[in-house]
Ligand SMILES: NC(=O)C1=CN([C@@H]2O[C@H](COP(=O)(O)OP(=O)(O)OC[C@H]3O[C@@H](n4cnc5c(N)ncnc54)[C@H](O)[C@@H]3O)[C@@H](O)[C@H]2O)[C@@H](O)CC1
């Protein structure tokens with residue numbers, strides 16, 4: 662496996678805006694995330710995309726989530742339109758169990774229908790996954806990545822990775838060391854035909870062609886709710902910006918390099934946020950990670 666993704670690697674992917682840029686040339690990222698049960702995931706992803714340095718964010722989701730997104734970020738556009746990359750699935754759950762009622766998730770470990778994807782949600786997500794734009798597929802949309810055709814980056818944590826492998830007919834192989842995890846992730850990527858980001862203390866990024874890298878820029882302080890939703894937003898921003906540059910200038914990067922760069926920014930942002938609290942770091946929230954993304958981006962592009 663390639664070594665760890667570094668600041669120099671991230672620098673090779675990120676670009677400063679120029680005098681020739683406008684909001685569209687810097688990229689537009691679209692979100693179909695959040696649910697009535699998890700509206701916060703929508704806010705976190707959108708916040709991260711803005712803070713990672715994108716030209717425009719479109720949010721299309723449930724009314725309550727949209728209101729919360731606008732309350733946090735009135736810059737966000739809630740009308741449909743052209744995008745260069747999508748983020749889907751954060752804050753959604755694939756389906757409700759047959760006995761689901763209106764109970765909130767967590768009452769008994771069950772998932773109520775307000776968290777579960779509706780038939781209309783599923784149709785909209787399938788439409789996005791049959792398009793040409795790259796799609797970041799998170800949490801409650803991971804099952805739909807199987808058999809889809811859009812260029813995809815899927816973002817499972819360990820348990821979601823095992824479930825994805827089950828859907829692909831692969832054994833639930835688990836590995837302790839990073840080389841083993843990378844080999845398993847590469848197998849998943851090949852079977853899925855998509856780039857796989859397996860989240861954890863060390864995050865593995867694997868492409869279908871066998872290329873893989875690890876990202877160690879984070880901190881254990883990242884183990885807190887919602888940081889995965891922030892990562893999905895950062896991924897959307899990095900991929901949409903790169904796709905806009907590819908359309909305008911023909912400059913192309915593989916989805917693995919783009920994904921590893923976003924994971925690096927996310928980990929570095931967390932390390933900066935936690936490190937600002939003292940030598941041993943200190944507690945951070947998901948929004949703190951999003952808030953520190955501009956510092957991580959600035960650090961990466963400083964020596965362009
Ligand atoms: N503020 C919000 O709206 C938040 C919404 N979230 C959303 O909540 C939904 C469910 O997320 P989860 O999968 O975390 O569901 P749960 O927290 O319900 O966890 C489901 C199962 O996955 C396991 N699991 C959770 N995280 C893991 C990890 N990092 N590694 C290994 N196993 C892990 C748990 O032990 C549990 O057995 C997703 O749609 C997610 O986007 C979460 O991101 C938390 C914050």
Ligand SMILES: Nc1ncnc2c1ncn2[C@@H]1O[C@H](COP(=O)(O)OP(=O)(O)O)[C@@H](O)[C@H]1O
Pocket residue numbers: 818860861862863864879880881882883884885886887888889890891892
């Ligand atoms: N011990 C850890 N050390 C470093 N990073 C971690 C650790 N645990 C989790 N993370 C990171 O935190 C994020 C958690 O994402 P996820 O599991 O999707 O949580 P959530 O669903 O609450 O957003 C991922 O980016 C993961 O790599």
